[in-house]
Amino acid sequence: GAVVSQHPSWVICKSGTSVKIECRSLDFQATTMFWYRQFPKQSLMLMATSNEGSKATYEQGVEKDKFLINHASLTLSTLTVTSAHPEDSSFYICSADRLAGAPRDYEQYFGPGTRLTVT
Amino acid sequence: AQKITQTQPGMFVQEKEAVTLDCTYDTSDPSYGLFWYKQPSSGEMIFLIYQGSYDQQNATEGRYSLNFQKARKSANLVISASQLGDSAMYFCAMRPSNTGNQFYFGTGTSLTVIP
Numbered sequence: 001g002a003v004v005s006q007h008p009s010w011v012i013c014k015s016g017t018s019v020k021i022e023c024r025s026l027d028f029q030a031t032t033m034f035w036y037r038q039f040p041k042q043s044l045m046l047m048a049t050s051n052e053g054s055k056a057t058y059e060q061g062v063e064k065d066k067f068l069i070n071h072a073s074l075t076l077s078t079l080t081v082t083s084a085h086p087e088d089s090s091f092y093i094c095s096a097d098r099l100a101g102a103p104r105d106y107e108q109y110f111g112p113g114t115r116l117t118v119t
Numbered sequence: 120a121q122k123i124t125q126t127q128p129g130m131f132v133q134e135k136e137a138v139t140l141d142c143t144y145d146t147s148d149p150s151y152g153l154f155w156y157k158q159p160s161s162g163e164m165i166f167l168i169y170q171g172s173y174d175q176q177n178a179t180e181g182r183y184s185l186n187f188q189k190a191r192k193s194a195n196l197v198i199s200a201s202q203l204g205d206s207a208m209y210f211c212a213m214r215p216s217n218t219g220n221q222f223y224f225g226t227g228t229s230l231t232v233i234p
Contacts, residue, residue, distance in 0.1 A: 006124065019135050032220055042225045044164075091162055097220055106171070106214070109220055110164035 002028045004096050005006040006111035013084055013118055020080045021114045023036035023094030034108065035067075038091040050077050084118040091115050121146050123213050123226035129213050132201045138184070140196040140228045142211030150216040155185065158208040158227075167209075170194060194225040202233045 003026040013019050023033055032051050036044040048069050055110040056069035066088075077096075081088055093113045098105045098119040121185040122145040132138035144153065155167040170178045170185045178185045186195040198205055 025227075034222070038162075041229075043226045046221060049221065093162070093164065095164075095222075106169060107154075107166060108214070108220075110166075111154075113162040113164075115162070 002096075002098060002107075002109045004030075004094065004109045004111040006092075006094055006114050008114060009112060010115040011117070014115070015085055016083055018080055018082045019084055019116060020078055021092055021094075021116075023077045023079070023096070023111050025075045025096045025109070028096075028098050028109075030077075030098065030109075031074065032097040033071055033077040034095045034097075035069060035077075035079050036093045036095065038093060038112055040091075044093060047079075055057075081116065084116070086118045089116055089118045121148075121213065121215055121218065121223045122183065123210055123211055123223050123225040125228050126173065127228045128226070129202060129229045129231070131231050131233055132198075132205075134203060135200055137197060137199045138201055140198070140209050140211075142194045142225055144192050144194060144211075144223075144233065146213060146215050148215035149215050152214040153185070153187070154212040154214065154222070155183070155194075155196045156206075156210045158210060160207070164210075168196065178198045198230075203232050203234060206230060206232045 005024045007022045007031045035047045047062045048056045048058045050069045050071035058064045071077040094111045124143045151172045153170040157165040166181045168183045170187045182199045184197045208227045213223045
């Protein structure tokens with residue numbers, strides 16, 4: 001199967017510091033990766049779409065200078081929350097698309113999520 | 120505009136009974152995929168079932184089946200023989216072909232299985 005990992009699974013940081021979250025596709029190449037944010041008891045909210053080798057496309061209302069996304073390779077995308085504040089505390093989930101033509105290429109594979117707490 | 124609606128914030132079902140979770144959608148794209156995901160308290164999104172807009176038959180995956188009514192734009196999830204481990208949040212999602220591979224998620228339904 002297609003596996004997506006995220007690291008770390010949880011992180012606590014102090015207000016004003018930056019945190020980097022990694023998203024890796026372990027056994028497949030992902031041309032596109034997505035970053036979601038989920039508050040308690042709410043749905044997933046798409047933050048941005050990242051394509052390997054190009055700039056991420058951010059959804060309306062998401063600050064690109066605060067949430068830096070880098071998709072350096074076909075298996076790795078990173079989300080850096082810069083100058084984190086308590087309101088950035090949330091559950092961040094990444095997902096990845098397989099290359100078109102791969103089995104079940106209609107499916108999006110989700111990472112296990114990263115729980116960020118900013119104190 | 121793309122929209123997914125789940126009108127049941129919470130549902131209860133007796134163990135071993137069947138339960139239907141509702142989902143309606145709206146899209147102008149003639150080609151789209153419909154998905155159901157389960158999210159337990161651990162937070163991971165678990166893929167359950169997929170239905171393509173051109174699929175003639177309703178999708179089934181073990182105890183999960185998708186009741187796809189295209190004219191009504193509904194894609195209800197049926198879970199048969201509920202188990203205690205089925206207690207979780209369930210999200211319906213749509214993926215139109217012409218939106219850059221973006222998923223649109225519903226607000227979710229919290230399912231509790233009662234022993």
